[in-house]
Amino acid sequence: MTKIVILGTGNVALNLLRAFRSSKTAEVVQVVGRNKNNIPQSEDLPSFTSDFKNIKEADIYIIAVSDNAIRTVSQQLNNEKGVVIHTSGSKGMEVLPKNSERGIFYPLQTFSKERTPNFSEIPICIEAENDLVLSQLEALAKGLSDTVVKINTEQRTALHLAAVFMNNFTNHLIYQADEICKNHQLSSELLKPLLRETIQKLEDMSPLEAQTGPARRGDYKTILNHMGLLKDQKQREIYSLLSQSIQLTYGTEL
């Protein structure tokens, strides 16, 4: 059984803790965090400490804290044996302790405390400073997920960037769509079936094929009509820029 210590009490830490519970090859022996109250009371905790001097021995230490705190937490780990990894999509190996075996374990998903997505479907991207650590991380990841990929630092940054487009930016556009509804006394519930179908469609075809709308077909009249309706400056800029970008993609004359 691979012994794991998780450092952190945030969304990623909590979701990893939950995922390892059903693992047959790895076991979380301790969670380390500043504040136990960050963890929902209902959560079944193995052992918890806020004291870095009381960290248990483990095979792998997973630092699952916010990007800017990784280095600070790492500095407390300089005397531990075992592999030390972090879960960030954007930080490199250099923020981890110099004297440890180091690696990165990046689950490509958006996590929140309220939701527990099925970890077996979440791609885990791994990276390590040598092949031995890499194969340890591979075994660990395969215990949780059906999709494990070895990538390099540039690829991980690119994936994180792509995830910003895929999750953060689409979510913000959905927010803007809801706002437009509210501003015209319309329930944003009306848009939900459209959102579901937008995504479902992409199980059958690529987004390049699935694209529709005024910008795609070069329907200048509708675009002008929409711009006339938009009063919010940022919404106008977004409408204009994304219409241009669609036009550029398809070579539509606007």
Added chain:
Amino acid sequence: MTKIVILGTGNVALNLLRAFRSSKTAEVVQVVGRNKNNIPQSEDLPSFTSDFKNIKEADIYIIAVSDNAIRTVSQQLNNEKGVVIHTSGSKGMEVLPKNSERGIFYPLQTFSKERTPNFSEIPICIEAENDLVLSQLEALAKGLSDTVVKINTEQRTALHLAAVFMNNFTNHLIYQADEICKNHQLSSELLKPLLRETIQKLEDMSPLEAQTGPARRGDYKTILNHMGLLKDQKQREIYSLLSQSIQLTYGTEL
């Protein structure tokens, strides 16, 4: 039984034809179109004509053609009795025949020939020039969908605009995310679980609550890092504008 003639052979026309097949109160007696070959051969057609002189008598004529063709088709319908409606999100009643009873029947969904979304879940937005026609359209819509809403022209345009954000623009961002993956030798399949969770999350919380990412938390370092990686000019502009807009929404200091 309400008799229906559908004018058009595009995605909306075809999906309406399919939906009316299971209706107990309305029946499509004819499809009118320029070219029968636009309709998949497997489709079970009631009766088809390309000749506007041979249009059958019906209670309701549904013009389901592209926005710019509605007026031309309307001009061929000036002698028919019955209600004439179109299915456009952005055109007004004035493009319909002057001598007919007129209305609008806007199903809020993205349609394609390859897919048949469940019509009962699709909101149908109706509008008419008098209450009698409105109640006829209401009955027709309720035969197809569980969600029927009476709206005015401005609301319909706003809904269409919101749908552009919700469908066209999110689809384009998903395309950009896929492109970023491809440019770094990564399968875009890796992002699919993230996309699914992005949307699933919104069944439990609003997009305002669901927002995460570097712009949301004011993580300037990651934003600069991402901008450094983006070579495509339009992708850079999109990244920058949407990050600003998120910042503005949450008052995050960037």
